[in-house]
Amino acid sequence: MSDSDNTSDRDITRLDSVWEPTPPAVRRLSVRVRAGRAARFAWSLAGVAAFVGGPPTAAVLTYRWWSPYLPTAADLRALLNDSGPAPVSLVLAGAAVVLAALWLVLAAALLYVTAAEILAVTAGIRLPRPRLPGPLRTLAAGLAGTAAAGVGSNLALAAPPAVITHIDAIPEANPTARLGTARQQPATVAAAPRYRVAEGDWMWHIAGRTLGAADRYLEIADLNPQYADDPDFPDIITPGWTLTLPTEAHDRGSRTHAHGTYLAAIAPPPNMPAPAPRPERPDHADTPWTAPPPAAQDTPEPAQAAPEPDETDLFDLALPVTATLATSGLLAALLLNQLHRQRNRQLQHRRLHHRLTAAPQPQTETTVRAAARPADIERLDHALRALTHLLRDTPTERLPDIIAVWISPDALHLILTTPVGEPPSPFATDPADTRWLLDAEAVLPAVNGDEVALLPTLVTVASHPQGHHLLVDLERVGILAITGDPRQAADMLRYLAAELATSTWSDDTDIIVTGLTPADAEHLTALGGHRLRTVSAAQAHTLAQHRATTASADRLAARISHAHDAQPSPLVILATGPDTATAVGLTENALHDAEAIAAASRADTRFTLQVDADGTVNLDWLNTTGLYATGLPADQLANLARLFRSAQSRQPAASAPVDEPVPPATEEWANGTDAHGHLLPELTVVAPAEEPAGNTPPKPTPTPVPATRRLRVPDSDATLDADLADWHNPATTRLRIAILGPVDVQAAGPPPDERLRFHREIVVYLASRGRHGATGEQLDAALWPETIVSPRSRRVAMSRTRRWLAETPDGQPWLPPNNSIDRTYHLHDGYLLDWHLFRRLRTRAETTGPDGAADLRRALELVRGQPLAGADLTYSTRYRTPYAWLPDSAIQPHHLVSAIVDTVHQYVALCLDAGDLASARRAVDIAWQADRERAEDHPWLDAIRIAYRAGHQVEVRTLLDDLVQARDAEVPEDLTVATYREIITLMPEIVGAG
Secondary structure (H helix, E strand, C coil): CCCHHHHHHHCCCCCCCCCCCCCCCCCCCCHHHHHHHHHHHHHHHHHHHHHHHHHHHHHHHCHHHHHHHCCCHHHHHHHHCCCCCCCHHHHHHHHHHHHHHHHHHHHHHHHHHHHHHHHHHHHCCCCCCCCCCHHHHHHHHHHHHHHHHHHHHHHHHHCCCCCCCCCCCCCCCCCCCCCCCCCCCCCCCCCCCEEECCCCCCHHHHHHHHHCCHHHHHHHHHCCHHHCCCCCCCCCCCCCCEEECCCCCCCCCCECCECCEEECCCCCCCECCCCCCCCCCCCCCCCCCCCCCCCCCCCCCHHHCCCCCCCCCCCCECCCCCHHHHCCHHHHHHHHHHHHHHHHHHHCCCCCCEEECCCCCHHHHHHHHHHCCHHHHHHHHHHHHHHHHHCCCCCHHHCCCEEEEEEECCEEEEEECCCCCCCCCCCEECCCCCEEEEECCCCCCCCCCCCCCCCCCEEEEEEECCCEEEEEEHHHHCEEEEEECHHHHHHHHHHHHHHHHHCCCCCCCEEEEECCCHHHHHHHHHHHCCCEEECCHHHHHHHHHHHHHHCCCCHHHHHHCCHHHHCCCCEEEEEECHHHHHHHCCCCHHHHHCCEEEEECCCCCEEEEEECCCCEEEEHHHCEEEEEECCCCHHHHHHHHHHHHCCCCCCCCCCCCCEEECCECCCHHHCCEECCCCECHHHCCCCCCCCCCCCCCCCCCCCCCCHHHCCCCHHHCCCHHHHHHHHCCCCCCCCEEECCCCCEEECCCCCCCCCHHHHHHHHHHHHHHHHHCEEHHHHHHHHCCCCCCCHHHHHHHHHHHHHHHCECCCCCECCCCCCCCCCEECCCCCCEEHHHHHHHHHHHHHHCHHHHHHHHHHHHHCCCCCCCCCCCCCCCCCECCCCCCHHHCCCCHHHHHHHHHHHHHHHHHHHHHHCCHHHHHHHHHHHHHHCCCCCCCHHHHHHHHHHHHHCCHHHHHHHHHHHHHHCCCCCHHHCCHHHHHHHHHHCHHHHCCC
């Protein structure tokens, strides 16, 4: 893209109005709309005139009728001398005076409020307004809105154009000329928030929710002329409409007739205020990746204060977090995606009755989960691949020159260096054609797995805690010099390396790192796998020179036309330190003072990024300030590397095996079993023989099992059948919690009106804790990790959950208050959890041997799909990450899947012995329902074993081929050692091993 031959066409780096919001289209209103506004204005004006002038006019016109009843001077003297009762005329006069005074006050207030409304709409002047009765408030708002409509439109049309910001063209003769030196200062334009209408919403209540004053609803109406053709607007609004709001609007919480979706501004203002200063981080490498509590912030204005938690349901919203955590959302999601893939590879090596080895620091994974924003990376990856497909028929000269991408909660912005016309649908463009916008609700076309991402070297350089991210295309930029604070610059370089190494859109990009410490290089390699290499400066220089002579002149066109297969992979060189960068050959002239260099393979321009000691970043060539620089400190990188090393694929016979025996259960009712319901091997003892008849001496009795680990006998779980019957009884009043599939909670009380998913998580968390329960602090750390929440919010959440769960059959609450000695929240005994029932059935089945097949079948019938399916996915970037506490719990989904797979294997063995192949096939289907990605090898072997027993040789070969393909192998010998050994033992003739 940045080839010197294309400088005249591609390096005209204008960025017109990069951060200015798209102004609403100005269109002529229809005659019907103008007539409606005129009628509403006339009605409001008549109402105000009638209220203000009506009483005096009526008094003058009716003077001849009521004047005889006026009190005389004699009446007043008699009243003063107390010579008798007050005349009726004086009583009437007093009432008249009171009414007149009330009229004067209301009339003056009405005139004042009307004037204030008009000033607010036309000139933006906000005056304090007294509260009026409803009808008078409606008259004032109607008169102000309709009177100001024409004035406001005229002002909008007469306003001067916004100041255009741009990047000066880069002269070919001086490629290192400093950018942006002649840029004009942009006008500060605030982006407009929006509101998506839901069923039952009223404009009056929407104004109250977003503006704090319901009578300002006409201001919203005037900002949305696209709906003005509807004769019922704004009195009647339609669900699905998106209303533009005044710039000062903010969300005050959902309410009865305003429970739609509040959408923050699509684009940030040019100078976004920075969040609180980033807290200091410890320098030692043994500190877990946890951020300290957020710094204290100034008390907000009353108008901006959040409502009390008992007025709105804000429990599931994303709370403010520390800057370090908030700006790692994209990297955290990419790391989780990479960790998931590695664990799937580990599951291929898992042995029966084992589970994956626990992570060394579960808190590290919890923190990563709390920060992750998977919705952002999935949307960006899909958009980049879809764009490659959508531009397939576009001429080369019409291809967009994309230099950066801006992600906001409501839209994806592709920032262009020069206008190129209309983008392909569903992308839209701004008036200056310098941004292609993809709305969050737009539907992208489906893409196949062969479609490459358009911008493989796109990487995040700055973020804002409210869910905004700025990504720069290193391939287009060429050289990105990171200057400023040395520590922050080194942190950013580590972040860039980690994100590029794990990015889903980077495909086959080569990342070369040089100049880092040996420890940092080793840790990054643990994260990056095959993509990332650490080399010397001389080696990096050789690679850069070679790639510069072999790369295509226009890689963007090559990717779109699928000609990229003949091109070398994109190369990114990350170098830290001025001496290292110079040795690599990436610097020229003034770049000697840079602390770090991030460069693509063909670098012919220079862009500078300055990061200050407080973590804020400035990119003057994109005219953006007030963002936090992305960064990955060395201690956090070390903890992440330890987590990823624990998830590396290894054979079980290695010194550090991939799996471990399932530990013993911790619940009292599960003595003698492991945490998956399997009988502990050392406790499987022979029962004592019966007393022999006659004088035959008795046989020695086996060594008794300790009381805390006594082997369960078949009738020791006397309530299992009754509990199982209650589980399947829809009329039961017992609390039922299901996690062997999508999370579901069945309770006797009315469910919460909102945030049902959040309250379900509370119930599942407490159920996972058992009788230990959780203190308030533990509950806060689980539900709102790395944040500070008020105890009141927690108490309100628990109170609503308690009302939903209702009471046990004997009248006790299922969720008692935490007023016990240990001050813990816990569920009352007697609730039903399908995972507990599953383990109890499996245990009883093992104690009865071959007769336990029925219990194994009942256990598998509890499985409804993938355990906790989708529970940990966020709604969007505005909401907290649910179930972030799973890594440190006993119900991690991959552990539950392993228990289900082991049970299926046990059941299949019994079915094969009994010749029941149909039941065995159904069991394998259940295993694959739980293991949606079919990462475990055991169900594959069971399916092959069933087909082989049935004599279906074609099915056996098909299953084996599918397994080889699923493992990305070429021949069966490439499978794991244990799996291949099972196959050749079962059917040597199939794999050709006699």
